[in-house]
Amino acid sequence: MERYFPAPLVVGQKDEAAPVWPILKQEAGAYEVFAYAFESIDLAPIPGFGGTPPDLLIALAPDGSFRDVRVIAQHEPVFLEGLGEAPLFAFVEQYVGLSARRAIRVGRPNARANGAAPQAVVDGVSMATASTRVINETILAASLAVARRKLGFGAPAQVGLKVEARADLFEPLRFSQLLARGYVARFTVTNGEAEAAFKGSAVEGQSESPPEAALTDLVIAYLNAPAIGRNLLGEARHAALMRELGPGDHAVMVVSAGPLNPLGDDFVLGSVPDRLSIQQEGLTINARDMAIERRGAGMDGLPAGPWTILRIGSQAGFDPAALWSLSEKIVRERGQILVERVARDFATRYALPAALFTRESPDAGPSWTESWRARSVELGLIAASLGLLVPVLVRQRGLVADQPRFGAFRLAFLAFTLLFIGWYAQAQLSIVTLVGLVRAAAATHDLSFLLYDPPSLLLWGFVLVSLVLWGRGTFCGWLCPFGALQELAAWLARPLRLRQIAVPPRIDRALRLVKYALLAAILGAAALASPLADSLAEAEPFKTAITLYFLRATPFVVYGIGLIILNLFVYKGFCRYLCPLGAGLALAGRLRMLDWIPRRAECGSPCQLCKVRCRYGAIAPSGAVDYAECFQCMDCVTIIHDPGQCVPQVVARKRGRVLVPQAVAAE
Template sequence: MTLIVSSGFLHAGVMDKAAMEKAFPSPYVVGDKDETLPVWPLYQQISTDTPLVGYAFESIDLAAIPGFAGIPFNLLVAIDPNGSFLSVRVLSHHEPVFLEGLGEKPLIDFAQQYTGISLMQNIKIDAKPTLGSANNSANAYIDGVTKATASVRIFNQSLLSSSLKVAREKLGYAKGRDPDLIARIKPDMFEPMSWQELVDEGLIVKYRFSNQEVETLFAGTIGEGQDPEGAEAPDETFVELYAANLTVPTVGRNLLLPQAWEYIKNNIGSNDQLLLVLGKGRYSFVGEDFVRGKVPERLSLNQADLPIEMRDFDLDDRLSLFDLEYKLKLPDDLEGFEWKLFHVIGQAGLDPAYPAEFKLNVTRQKGWLYPESATEGLAFKVPIPEHYVAAAETDNKTWHSLWAGRKVDIVILITGLLVLTIVLVKYRILTGPAQRLRWFRPLYLLFTLVFIGWYAQGQLSIVNITGVLQALEAGRSLAFFLYDPMTVLLWAYIGITFFVWGRGTFCGWLCPFGALQELIGKLLAFIKLPQLKVSTQLDARLKWIKYIVLATILIIAIVSVPLTGSVVEIEPFKTSITLMFDRSWPFVLWAVVLLLLSLFVYKGYCRYICPLGAGLAIFGKLRIYNWLPRRSECGQPCQLCKNRCEYQSIEQSGKIDYDECFQCLDCVVIYDSDEQCVPLIVEKRQGRKLKTRKSGDDLIASS
């Protein structure tokens, strides 16, 4: 399979019939493109017959979901009439991690795993089959790609969203409802109830059909009068039915043993539903020819007049794998009822806010040698009381499962951000005794590098900004960010702290590459490499470079998507943090050169080159107040903090340049130390009070 990297942003599909015929050669025969839906029917030449064997389409025509760089994948997909993937190929993409770094082979291999998987299965990425579920046809397990979690999730969403649109239109899926935009059963709403209480609550519904009611259905058809037994006892029961949605916790947990309930929760998709049907009477709702695990012949499911596929959820067989003693907890008078669980996958679009509409099909025949048949349906509905259902939302996308799967990571990150917030608000916790800052800062930078950067892949990047710019320019949603919870949380935190502390919160504490530079410097401090002190004038000029780099990247991002992918490589973040130096040598060399530069020119990349830092400095001007303390003597005449500041962000006047301040708090340590701060030393000697000011402000308070 050949991977074609886009030479530009694809607003629509690129395949014509000739290209499709090349992609699907003999024995496939490519039909004409559908006039109502951008799909190509695929036929197969078998002797003199050419049966329909599938549909081919481009994902970008049906679900142009922006990737991590703000540009959609374009996938060439073929599905068969049963909803199984015949082929999944990547026509184009612009995912930074696959363009360079990991290369395209992992993406190709990832796409190939979908072949043979059905849309009726729950596709689980990076999930491990639980005991006994490896052969469970309800689930399909796909290996993800390390360091590309967000990209493969967006790939999966693009594939499923486009494929389900074709399936709903062409394969009879519930095309009336988008499975991402339906209501959800509340997962935590539970109350202990008896069987009768469940019936009274409306969670279990009962239907009874008499022989006469069934006879009435066949009136005027060839089936009329073909039930002598029913005619003799018209008021007797033809079939008695109970039905419920077992996915509702109040139903499932009250009717199932705890082991069975846990097994069900772990072996169906988060939006799947299990429907319970019990029956007794002259007519079985499953029939003698019923095959376990298959679609029932006699019972059909609809919603809004559209068919929805359901399959027998063969719970007894599944649970036998675990040697569980299992039975449905029924009242004594229902012990003789036969019962089945039917599985409806989330992709089918069964909306729990509306009743599930069943039909029990009854067939009668007339004649003996060449009998004629007539079929009528006994209709019954299974509603869910509204307070057990969460209303439909427009953002019920598959990113929810990704966030749920990273709960531990999210808690750790939020805890780390909370600690940093406390430290920056109550900074004198660290700066009072100077040694506290000496041990706390390296430890926090280690947390930033190892957890936020290398483990959680939370390195913010100029790619985030160019992705937003390109998505907005193309009129596309920014929802692609939601596939990376670390990025969302970090940007949200930075967005808030812009108003409080400015740029330095990220650049000084939360940037993994910045942390790597500083930690390497501290580890090699014993070598005592000569540090180059850039003159004040040259430093001021060099700091403009990053703004020029930022402006250049943003302009290129608007005019040329492919070139954007090249110019953003001025950032070493992907090489050193995302891919941990597992990359081709030119990129590794560039990252190493920048790290070596930082040994001689303190954080030279951050101060002079980083386009993300330039963007953050611009937004950092939203800062409401100058929070680092200054005295009237700071810069007038004392220059100690200015000379000690390795970022050279303190001006001759003593004012702190917050656009360049990385909030290392070293100047505050000096400020609070009566052994370092010259004005405090003088104060001790002369016994006079000093005045305090905020950076850049007039005298405002006494210390």
Template sequence: MRHRILSLFLILPLWPLLATASPLPSEKLAQFITPPFSLGEPLNDKGVYSLLNSGGAEAGYVFETEPLAPLPGFSGAPINILVTLDLEGTFLDVRLIEHNEPIFVSGLGEAPLNQFLEQYRGLSIASSIVVGTPYGGAGQGSSLVYLDGVTKATASVRIAHESIMGAALAVAREKMEGLSLEPPAYPDPSVQETLTWNDLVAQGIVTHKRISNHDIDALFAGTLWEDDDPEAKDDPDAPYLDLWVVDIGPPSVAQAVLSAAGIKELQAFLTISPYDEPILLIETARHGLVGPDFVRNTAPDLISAEQGGFPVALRDSDLLIELRDDLPDPLLDGRALILRTDRRLGFDPASPWVLHVSALREHGMFQPETGSVTLDVPHTGPSRFYTRPEAPRTIPPWQEALRNRATDLLLLSGFLVLLLAGLFWRQSGMATRRVLTPLRLTILAGVIGFVGWWGQGQLSIVTVLGVLRTGIEGGSFGFLLYDPFSLLIWGVTLLGFILWGRGLFCGWLCPFGAMQEFAHHLGRLLHLPQYTLPARWDARLKRLKYLVLAGMIGVVIIAPDHVDTVAEVEPFKTAITTYFIRDWYYVAYAAGLLLLSMVLFKGFCRYVCPLGAVMALGGLLRGRDWIARRDACGSPCQLCRVKCRYQAITPKGDIDYSECFQCLDCVSIHDDQTRCVPLILATRKADRLKAAE
């Protein structure tokens, strides 16, 4: 039977590959779009559509993540998410379409995942978005945007995040040619230079734009409004616009422009709004900076900006401006305004950008018609005053996962090293009669508390089926790296196959198995009857777990979307992942198995567990018989066989390593002069010979 199952594993990769998911049809996709937006025409064959506003104009892009970034989740299937971006690369909406992540299917439910996805709204794909929490003061003044993860589902939400960003950046590269995907620069406070206003002008740090009355007349020439500015006709050489533009975000520049009181007020403002870039405008001619209806702390009505073909959101900073006394008199007598723009929205002060100034004219006395022309003022901030953070997108997700769990991994590594060393070199010492039970229960308690509930390191058949599905579909196995804690346990388990067979994981590292063992001890303390199945029925039922495993493999091949449902045969998610906080029938199932273990020793592990079947098959790699046997074991001595609660010793005294859980009970008996029958008989014989002498 075991060889048939193993053969099945070997031929599965030769099965025809399953078809990859196709993008949703437009009529189904349209149901996810929230009015006043609507779904436009398809833009390519990968499911990218245009997003239309209420007037029918293009307002952004709509797409699914699976066709563009099909990263496999822990079920082996990608998490498919609908993403809506505006033309500037800002997330308008992020919605879950379909997934098979076990933790969200029936464990935590989909609500935490949906809440996680809601955090993307309003963020820009040009931002450095990471999942987790900032280390120390890393979040202060940095360009990183942190998303709150989901407890007990960190790996799944990281996969979802990488899918979203991978798909969004793929669309941006194709459709948003002007969008900068680098983190924006920000003023470097460590750069300190002593500058004067003349230095700023000479070095081009200040941009000066002068438009004469003659120039503005020329721009309105041939229009309805060409004769509607008598002042321009009377004095064509006088300035219409005399505008000075300077970015005062860098401290050295601000100190060359503002008075001490102005610097103090600016610093107080930037303490409250650390992501805003302050831009000072000074106008000395007759245009002015704002219209008569302008309201402070709002967007200016006559001024706008753009960078890289995308608009820049400008807003009045509502600061009282006090310039240095040594600035030229025309500047001191002019009108000044400090605007602000948020760098998190994509503005890069170290890259070229353009200020647009609207020049307005009115024609007619009653219900006049308004005409306008736009005056462009290009500006570039000097790069030496700015610094640019490295984009965290270049950090592989597995490195981020390792960093976030570094302490847990260190503690787990220490525990595993001690356990492996003890089992390999100090097995007999651990199996001493007085030491074994308290030592074993202490270790198993740590496995439940630290490996299981704290570390969420309960291995599951879901991972095995996910690997199988990924192999069939030809996908990437990178999803395993998102949970390094469990991956480390998997690595030690694979090593255990060679050294001990299935016993290392099933006997020492499985949190739910440890729970069953504690349930058994509790049953004995309560003096509950203990049942042992007849050898014939025990042998038959031990084959059941292989049938369960084969059925699950069939589901992966035939109906992969239902893998998460059949995986509920494992109670691990209920007992370990969700702490028994689930629907009552899941809790009843897991609790029932623990109650069964109080009278039938680890019945689930021995007869039903599909992961146990995988471990037993993996145990065929075992390279040694690590449990010592004597010629008298089995005949005439049957003590180890009788005492073996796993019924893993044959009548001949041989160990059935495919069913051995490495509890060390038989090792304890084998080395005990007071319990091992052959040793007792040998001792008696030696005593008789000594007495005879």
């Protein structure tokens, strides 16, 4: 803590009840709390996609705003060997100055530049959406825990709160009636009260006015409620004000009836007033002048002095029906050359009847639900594509049996997998998820990190079902973006007529075992909490080619491109020999329920057509299908249903017989 908060700051004694350190700063000879510092892992150990929680150093100011946020440790795969840590450091820097009191969400990169409110949105990081959402949840959860304990406010009950003034409650009221009902509050500070507050300071005794005379006299009114706003402003101006406010925003009018201008002589329209502030639940709420027309406003009885209408954003969690306060800072000065200023705050409370409002309690659910709402379109398109794929694969005598049409469908679907599922939705499944599961099982026992990446979780659910039914092939042959990239590259390279390398059977069998050894090494290192797991996981080129669009260090790019070139000579060589995820799916696929690929007695002896045509080497000389190596390309299914290609059918037709294919058990 002393390294992060060097002199002139002083690290105070750690709180006995919680791992929180007060950071002190000397002011006027005394030490005041500058911030409360803590590590997120002590208060909100939310696992990331590496299976372990990120650890952030957070400094929270007494008003609930972030003084500083820094990364101490993290194991997010995309920030370890992918993008590097610089984008993560820049991401957490955005929190400085924001308030833990507000619901902060992660938007798409450059969201704030496109008009989103900076108090509510922090720019995400391209290719790291899920990881940044986990980190955002970590920061807010840890900070709110400290705010409740040290700052004495109930932020979680306010974040997301929706309170709206009832539009149907209106009756004409005079200004005196508004005051009598408490709809409008009057706040007065006399010269005598101000003098008492400045007693003992260098500016004591400056007032020459009678003690009972008002120094400041303010009228405070919440304008959203028609019973207040329409009476004060008139129907037309109130309607215009409501149109200008955003959904869920609030407007508070402050009018001066006293000699002291609460806005100050140098006040700039549209700014946050230096001398006025609104507090609720112990925290200051951001309230900014609306910079609207100043002339001709107000009903009879409303003072004609300086005034402002303050806008409170919807993300502030402000509850106008609950008790809140308005504070005015009164400043006195002494000296002309070396000016000495002394300030004192005076506050009044204000609350309105709950009957004026409709109140919707915050029920946004866990933070991961925001990820699902934000990516609903992507989820819908992926779900629709899966809904299209299943009947095509199941109805083997339909589109699959029509080789030209099925070939076009397969190419189009692979293009969708690469472009949308992979590069756009960033839903490339990876061995990294299995590493996270192993680490979670060994340490945190928390699988919530999976919920922050909805497209991937949707695909994982589908893949698990398809594993039980068909084996690994549905994912590896149809839904893996890097697999699709290899197949499309090979299709585009067909005019080059590159000669394929025939791997001898003995070497082929030995190479197929490499992926299983790699899988065991990665998961073993993860179980032992070794960082070697992250390094071994780089055997997958998915992060380089799909997540980071090849925008990475040269060795990783060379490796990824090298595997695509290898694929042109040894078809999908990475998938067959090196992919640890494919190895895991192949092992799980042994639990499949169906031997769904039809075979005939003639398959293998004497007919070897399907074996020769299978580019994956998944058909044995006997004609049996090795489902652990099958990528469900459906070429053999097309052949066996095509009377013009299937050799036994050709022979049988010549002899006047009809053959019916049957599914047989795999070897």
